[in-house]
Amino acid sequence: MASTETRPESRPATKPDLAGLEAGLDALETPTTAKTPVGQLLRDKALPPVAAIALVLALWQLAYHFQLKPHYQLPSPGDVFGSLHTMWLQGTLLGYVWTSVSRGALGFLTSVVIGTPLGLLVARVAPVRAAIGPILSGLQSMPSVAWVPAAIIWFGLNDSTIYAVVLLGAVPSIANGLVSGIDQVPPLFLRAGRTIGATGPRGVRHVLLPAALPGYLAGLKQGWAFSWRSLMAAEIIATSPDLGAGLGQLLENARTNADMPGVLAAILLILIVGIGIELLLFRPVERRVLRGRGLLAGTR
Amino acid sequence: MATEVTEQPVQQDSGVRYAARLDQVSKSFGRPGTQQHVLDGITLDVAPGEFVCLLGASGCGKSTLLNLVAGLDRPSSGSIQTPGGRPALMFQEHALFPWLTAGRNIELALRLRGVPRAERRERAEGLLELVRLKGAHGKRVHELSGGMRQRVAMARALAQDSQLLLMDEPFAALDAITRDVLHEELTRIWAETGVSVLFVTHNVREAVRLGQRVILLSSRPGRIAREWTVDIPQPRRIEDAAVADLSVEITEQLRGEIRRHGQH
Structure with missing residues (x-):
C-alpha cells in the first residue's frame, strides 16, 4: 500500500515506460518469417518432380528397348511425342484440348452454382441434412461413369448427356466440401460474431462463409477433379459424329484405329490438363487463402 | 449487497444508475429431475464506469454468467438489464x-x-x-x-x-509479463473511456489488482459468497503489499468455498 501511495504523481511517468516495455514485448514475441532464396526454392520444389518425370521416361525407354511388350503395344516415348507433334502440326491438338476444357469448365461452374447453395442448405437446415446428407455422401463415392449408360438413354448422344454426368460427379463433392467446411468452423468464431452483431444472414456472410472457405476450396478442388474424370468417362463412351471431339473421343478413336502412340498421347494430354488446372488455378488460390490465415507457416 | 437500488424505469436519458443490473438470476441446464443448477439467485449491480471483478473456482458458473449478461444465453429465472445496449465481450482466446x-x-x-x-x-x-x-x-x-x-x-x-465491457478471463493464456502490461493497459483504457467492466477471473491477485469491487462466487450452484470493496488507489501493481494482503484474505475465503465441496 505504502509503495503506491507515496508516489501518486508517478502515473504519467510510468506511461512511456509501459509503452517502451510493450514495444519490446511486441518486437520479441512477433513471429518472424524468413524468405527463402529463389535458387533454393527451385532446387527444393522444382528439381524433385523433374527428376521423377525423367526417371519414368528412362524406365519407359528401357522397357521399349528390351521389348517388354511388342512395339505396337508399347511405343517409345519418342513415338508418343511424335504423335503429339503431328497433331500440333495439323492444328488439331488445341481443338481437342479446348473442346474438353471448355466442357469441363462449364460443367464445373454449373456444379459450383448448384452445389454451393445445396451445401449451405444441408449444413444449416437440420431436416435437409437428415434427408439428403447421407445421399450426398453416397453419391460422392459413386463412380460417375456408372451414370453414362442411363444418361445416354435419357438424353441421347449429345452434350446434355456429358453435362449430366459431369454434374452428377461434381455437385456432391462441392456440396460436401462446403458442408464439412462449415462443420469445422470453430464455435468461438460464431460466438464472437454474435457478440459484435453478426447474426442471421449477416452472420452467414461475415463469419460463417469466410470461416468455411478453406473447406469449401478443398471441395472445389475435388469437384474439379470429379468434373474432369466424369467428363473423360462420358467422352470415351459417348462418341458420336454429332458431338464435338474432345480428348476422350481422341482416345477412343485412337484405340479403334489401333494407334497406340495416339492412345498414349491422349492419356498424356488428359493427365496434363488435369494436373495443369489444379496447379495453375486451384493451388495458388488455396495457398493464398491458407497463407493469409497463417495456416501454411513453414511449408514452401 | 446491491447498492443504489432504485425504482426508476430503465430507459432514462441521464439518470440510469447502473450499466448492468442482475436481479435474482438463476440458470440451470438439463431436463427437470437431472437438472444442474449452475447459478442461483445472483443479484448484482454494476455502476456506470465501475470495474467489478467476479472471482470463483472452476464450476462456479462465471462464464455462464457472462454469457447471460452478453445475451448469448437466457437465464432460467430472474432478469438482466443492460441499459447501454448489447455489451461487448472479450474471451480468453482472442477470437479474432x-x-x-x-x-x-x-x-x-x-x-x-x-x-x-x-x-x-x-x-x-x-x-x-x-x-x-x-x-x-x-x-x-x-x-x-x-x-x-x-x-x-x-x-x-x-x-x-458499448457502455459495458464483459471480459472472460481475457489474460489467462498470456505469460506473466505480458499479462502485467495488459493490466496496466486495461486500467488506463478503462480510465480514459469511462466504460464499465465486468471482469471474470480465477486469479485472486488479478481481481484485486484491477477491480474496484471483487465479488466471490461459490461453486455449484454459483451464489455470491462475499464481496470486497478494493480501496487501494490506482495505479496499483500486482506486487504491491496492499494487493497482496487483500489477496491473502480473499484466497482464504476462496479456499474455504472450495473445501466445502470436498465435505459432502
Missing part, C-alpha cells in the same frame, strides 16, 4: 477472425454497428492507437504476438462503443 487483418477485424465490428464506410478506417486506426498498436492495421492475426492479439481483441470490443 484470421481471414481479416487486425484493422479489418475492428472495422467489421464498426460496420455491423452501422458506422458508415467512410468513417470506419479512421475509427479503427484510432482504436488501434488506443491499445498502442498504431500501424498494425494491415497485419494479419497470425503475424501478431499473443499480447498484441488480445489488444486487437480489446480494440474490437471497444469498437462496439
Whole structure:
C-alpha cells in the first residue's frame, strides 16, 4: 500500500515506460518469417518432380528397348511425342484440348452454382441434412461413369448427356466440401460474431462463409477433379459424329484405329490438363487463402 | 449487497444508475429431475464506469454468467438489464477472425454497428492507437504476438462503443509479463473511456489488482459468497503489499468455498 501511495504523481511517468516495455514485448514475441532464396526454392520444389518425370521416361525407354511388350503395344516415348507433334502440326491438338476444357469448365461452374447453395442448405437446415446428407455422401463415392449408360438413354448422344454426368460427379463433392467446411468452423468464431452483431444472414456472410472457405476450396478442388474424370468417362463412351471431339473421343478413336502412340498421347494430354488446372488455378488460390490465415507457416 | 437500488424505469436519458443490473438470476441446464443448477439467485449491480471483478473456482458458473449478461444465453429465472445496449465481450482466446487483418477485424465490428464506410478506417486506426498498436492495421492475426492479439481483441470490443465491457478471463493464456502490461493497459483504457467492466477471473491477485469491487462466487450452484470493496488507489501493481494482503484474505475465503465441496 505504502509503495503506491507515496508516489501518486508517478502515473504519467510510468506511461512511456509501459509503452517502451510493450514495444519490446511486441518486437520479441512477433513471429518472424524468413524468405527463402529463389535458387533454393527451385532446387527444393522444382528439381524433385523433374527428376521423377525423367526417371519414368528412362524406365519407359528401357522397357521399349528390351521389348517388354511388342512395339505396337508399347511405343517409345519418342513415338508418343511424335504423335503429339503431328497433331500440333495439323492444328488439331488445341481443338481437342479446348473442346474438353471448355466442357469441363462449364460443367464445373454449373456444379459450383448448384452445389454451393445445396451445401449451405444441408449444413444449416437440420431436416435437409437428415434427408439428403447421407445421399450426398453416397453419391460422392459413386463412380460417375456408372451414370453414362442411363444418361445416354435419357438424353441421347449429345452434350446434355456429358453435362449430366459431369454434374452428377461434381455437385456432391462441392456440396460436401462446403458442408464439412462449415462443420469445422470453430464455435468461438460464431460466438464472437454474435457478440459484435453478426447474426442471421449477416452472420452467414461475415463469419460463417469466410470461416468455411478453406473447406469449401478443398471441395472445389475435388469437384474439379470429379468434373474432369466424369467428363473423360462420358467422352470415351459417348462418341458420336454429332458431338464435338474432345480428348476422350481422341482416345477412343485412337484405340479403334489401333494407334497406340495416339492412345498414349491422349492419356498424356488428359493427365496434363488435369494436373495443369489444379496447379495453375486451384493451388495458388488455396495457398493464398491458407497463407493469409497463417495456416501454411513453414511449408514452401 | 446491491447498492443504489432504485425504482426508476430503465430507459432514462441521464439518470440510469447502473450499466448492468442482475436481479435474482438463476440458470440451470438439463431436463427437470437431472437438472444442474449452475447459478442461483445472483443479484448484482454494476455502476456506470465501475470495474467489478467476479472471482470463483472452476464450476462456479462465471462464464455462464457472462454469457447471460452478453445475451448469448437466457437465464432460467430472474432478469438482466443492460441499459447501454448489447455489451461487448472479450474471451480468453482472442477470437479474432484470421481471414481479416487486425484493422479489418475492428472495422467489421464498426460496420455491423452501422458506422458508415467512410468513417470506419479512421475509427479503427484510432482504436488501434488506443491499445498502442498504431500501424498494425494491415497485419494479419497470425503475424501478431499473443499480447498484441488480445489488444486487437480489446480494440474490437471497444469498437462496439458499448457502455459495458464483459471480459472472460481475457489474460489467462498470456505469460506473466505480458499479462502485467495488459493490466496496466486495461486500467488506463478503462480510465480514459469511462466504460464499465465486468471482469471474470480465477486469479485472486488479478481481481484485486484491477477491480474496484471483487465479488466471490461459490461453486455449484454459483451464489455470491462475499464481496470486497478494493480501496487501494490506482495505479496499483500486482506486487504491491496492499494487493497482496487483500489477496491473502480473499484466497482464504476462496479456499474455504472450495473445501466445502470436498465435505459432502
